[in-house]
Amino acid sequence: MPEDIEKANELSAKKSEFSNWYSQALQVAEIIDKRYNVKGMNVWMPYGYSIMMAIKKFWDDLFQKDGIKEMYFPLIVPLEYCEQNESWWEGFKNEAFWVKGLEEKKATHILRPTGEPAMYPMFSIWIRSSNNLPFRIYETVSSFRYETSHTRPLIRDREITVWHEIHTAHESKEDAEDEAKKHEGFYDEIWEFLALPSIKVRKPQWEVFPGAVGAIEYYSLMPTGRVMENGSINNLGQAYAKKFNIKFKNEKGKEDFVWQICTGNGARLLAGVIAVHGDDRGLVLPPNIAPIQAVIVPIYSKKDMDKVIKECENVKKELEKECVRVHLDLRKEFPGSKFYDWEIKGVPLRIEIGSRDISQKQVTVVRRDTLSKEAILNNELKKIRTLLDQIQNDLLKKAQENLDKHTKTAAMKTELEKKIKGNLVKVGWCGSGDCWDNIKEIAEGVELFGADLKQKKGTCIICGKVSNEVGYVARTY
């Protein structure tokens, strides 16, 4: 749609200048437009928004199929709700967007930075007895944080758009733990759907919400070798229930606080896909989320134009029957220019049809991920469906291989120092906060960001004591 934005020939090299590449790719592929004049807030363009909506549809189906119900809570939260959990409020107060009407002297409301203070006061009204449990809901909504640090579209925004939060409440610690397990399963499905392998870590106690039992976080390995947090599962224990007075009577009539789980993620899922799969020509979209899975580009001269276009329309109809999301590009541009545009946008397959193809009863198909070309016979167009599945699988495999390749292990501090550049490094860790902090001294930005869920006996890379934990070290966003 926009005509005057930078063109892809101005795209930076992805590998060497990732930050520039990312910012340019989002703009030229028409994911977002950053020219909206509020820091950290962007316009979702139709192409980008339809990708994000495909991702949302996946999580809607995933959660609802499991009986998690969708709700909507107001975006404006009164101060009295926020202050019910003073440690939550302490953490978000400085980043709050304050809201008030013209006549009001003092702002007494904020825009929601997270869901808890909007939701949990209502939970305490709704939840009365075991009959109301488990209580499992989610919403997809914007969150707002007055970020003082550098903002980056879809990764760190002041309006965090298309953000989902699941919140559940349970009778017992065990029920809550079972719920958390379920969410690990949801995440597995999400990563497979997006062809986006991830790193799953357990956070140590000092990194979880105050009073909470534990947290799992997911990370994506970015092309810079840095890792980006990409979703979390928080086991809140009874910490929030106690603050917000969410109690239930069990079957014996005894009152207790509920046990809670919450999870959240959003547009970073797309940011991860773009960062991991893109190349110097632009985006490479997994077919599952591509608004256009195959674009047909007619190759014609004045002479054979009608014939070629008619054939393109036939092929389009055939592919629609196979449930391929297909687009026929009839713009008055040179084919090369069209190729270029659709490559930037990451369309998984390009189908070229010219007179030569027609005479040979075939179409020429070019894969966006490998740029490889093959002819497919007109009576075998069903193969295109198979090819899309192939691309989806190949992207996942390739990304997994890349993640494996950049996952190193180090037994000594010197080895860690050597391997950390561009990699994620697994090390022995005694589990102490001292050694956690100590690792930060390796280099600017480097940190131990969590532990493997499976324990393994070894030696702490810092203090040399016996360790049960495998710690993950990398530069983080």
Add this chain to the structure above:
Amino acid sequence: MPEDIEKANELSAKKSEFSNWYSQALQVAEIIDKRYNVKGMNVWMPYGYSIMMAIKKFWDDLFQKDGIKEMYFPLIVPLEYCEQNESWWEGFKNEAFWVKGLEEKKATHILRPTGEPAMYPMFSIWIRSSNNLPFRIYETVSSFRYETSHTRPLIRDREITVWHEIHTAHESKEDAEDEAKKHEGFYDEIWEFLALPSIKVRKPQWEVFPGAVGAIEYYSLMPTGRVMENGSINNLGQAYAKKFNIKFKNEKGKEDFVWQICTGNGARLLAGVIAVHGDDRGLVLPPNIAPIQAVIVPIYSKKDMDKVIKECENVKKELEKECVRVHLDLRKEFPGSKFYDWEIKGVPLRIEIGSRDISQKQVTVVRRDTLSKEAILNNELKKIRTLLDQIQNDLLKKAQENLDKHTKTAAMKTELEKKIKGNLVKVGWCGSGDCWDNIKEIAEGVELFGADLKQKKGTCIICGKVSNEVGYVARTY
């Protein structure tokens, strides 16, 4: 879900105490919860939100099928965007929610009261030439207005949730008019889908946006006899384009401002459905938007419980095959109590299955709209799908008959005065602002709210001059 809210035996009579009935019905049917502690902002409950999402899905499909693309613009708008159209800003300034970060001295941003100031500065960047036109987009989003008058859930909120706005830009006045016509067609489809007949009027020039060419508005006739605005189509002409500098070069290289259309509507669609179709027992939902179209209630004693439940499960499976959204209610409650709950929620069909039904190879089906009961044989369960279609049609027919019954005509002022109570009255109107204002003197709250789209020769009911307009008079919300 909530247990401690008012039960439906406390529902007011719909006809005589509509306002109480409406407020209670929304709460007990679990559409929204009004106990969220911010004036004019409510929580959407899972049941209510899934109805609203069904309506949203309908409009998403309707708009997108026609090529109107979905986008998302930030909810926060900088003052400099607002001030580009000073007459728009004049109208919304006092109702704005102002937003600021903790460190900011003075608020320089607001929450969007409507879409124009967020969208049109971007339109002026994107639209350059005829190639970019027509430009047709929409978004579904919250709007915020610091209403000082009485708020009423889904009808007048401070956070106006699930609100869609379509905005289009065109090369010529004629193209824009064609677009507006198209939207009349969209509205026709929406009213039919919702079984909600509406009143369509043209607004006089002094009631449209300053500088705009014209506006069509839709109204729903509420049970009180008052009419509620329920959607609009605005022909903005070039008025906004001139304010926001949205220009294009035509094929001859000449520059001109675009011609614009915008439309908007949202949760009032559901408010209309609830108000028009509900009765003293609660909601009556059209099958098209009912999250549960048929609820199965087993009727058993201890002795035959297993057998009855097994049969219920079989029937559920059968109906799912017919794409009926069906729910089996296995709660440990008396059947009467279950009937009661599902009647409040407006589920179109109740299916009772007991031992007697099983022995007669049938189910007993009760319609929510008519409360009539019939037996359907097990080998004719397909009839339930037909019955749902029947209910959908009957609801539309009944609502249309009611609207017709309450649409009167009056030739004299005294006749208007007599007929206005509980009715909508069509009168001759000369088209002047004086007579428009004069009609307000008939009674408190009464007004001429628009003219029929078809002109008809007659006599103005106020001044007696020759008139071409048929004016619509009623009490309005």
